[in-house]
Amino acid sequence: MKFDAQWIAFITILRKEVRRFTRIWVQTLLPPAITMALYFVIFGTLIGSRIGTMGGFSYMEFVVPGLIMMSVLTNSYSNVVSSFYGAKFQGSVDEVLVSPTPNYIILLGYVLGGVTRGLIVGTIVTLLSLFFTDLQVHNVAITVAIVVLTAMVFALAGFINAVYANSFDDISIVPTFILTPLTYLGGVFYSISLLPEFWQGVSQLNPVLYMVNVFRYGMLGVSDVDVGFAFAGVIVCIVALFSYSLYLLESGKRLRN
Template identity: 65%
Template sequence: MFSNHKYIAFETIVIREIRRFGRIWLQTLVPPAITIGLYFVIFGNLVGRRIGEMGGFQYMEFIVPGLIMMSVIQNSYSNVVSSFFSHKFQHSIEELLVSPVPNYIILSGFIVGGMARGLAVGTIVTLMSLFFADLEIQNLFITITVVLLTSIVFALAGFINALFANTFDDISIIPTFVLTPLIYLGGVFYSVELLPPFWKFVSGLNPIFYMVNTFRYGILGTSDVNIVWAFFILCVFIVILFTSCLLLLRKGTGLRS
């Protein structure tokens, strides 16, 4: 397949993915915006006023980066897992598998589709946060880079989940029982400085903790983690997950009998 053909195929997958979540915007874009809006009102505004400062910032300012990151993580993941599994469920994935599109293009197309939704919701949430807090981005490069890399990591994770999923239950188990606890324990709502040493150590094993704190560093200029170490972890995750996805696609796991 020539490179311009590959690009057309890649573009086709990305457009199809964006068209899909755009078509069902009431299910894909509005609910996360409402949920995060409620977090802003309840935790940031009502409860936050009584909490006072966290990590040297007003509680609302502290949680805004975490909530933006939470929406990016959840939506990047859920877009890929639900879209790819739907293609499997309806057998429309066969259109792609029979076509000459290389596996890495298929994977990249779905990843960019997931990133598009993650970033779209992230942007909506960021705009909403401006009604509640005055955000002044301290390091634009770090802010954008970490959000892009995090989106890639969770889009890849969603892809693996979709490959192994056989039922609709299978695509909700990981987000419910793994992803949500990791996000909530990843320093979205609190600084790990508040935790006893053991739980502080446990938090260090949670990759989302590094992503949230690096994003917070980009916006607020403060972080509980080493930024270089956080970027290294993100890159390692991307390499491992991308390679795993390609190997699974090559083997035909969950796709070919």
């Protein structure tokens, strides 16, 4: 398949993915906006005002970057896992599998679809946060780069989950039992410097901690982790997950007999 044909195939998948989540915006774009608005009201305004400062910032300023990142990564993940598993469940995934579209284009199309939803939700949550606090951006490049890369990591993870899933229950197990605990314990709501030394060490095994902290560094200029190390880790994650996803497509595991 020539490059221009591959490009058309890629745009087709991406357009299909965007059309899917915008068609069902009440299920995909509205809920995170409502949830995050509630977080802002409860954790930022009501409880946050009693907490005082964290890392030298008001609690609302501190928590906003974490909540934006939380919405980005959960939506990137859930978009790909539900879309690709839905295609598998209905059999419509065969449409693309029998076509000449190369596997890496299929993967890129679905992943960029997830990233797009993550970024749109992130933008909505960011705009909502402006009703509660004045946002500042310490470093635009770092802020944008980490949010895009994080969305890619979770979109890829969602793809792998979808390939292995045998039922709709299987696509909710990982978000419920792995993603949510990692996110809540990943420095969204607190600085790990508040934790005892042992738990600080344990927290450093959590990849979400690095993503949230780099994003917070991009916005506020403070971080619990080394920014360069975090970027390197995220890129390694993307390479590893992309390679494994491609392997799943090439081998046909759970997709082809």
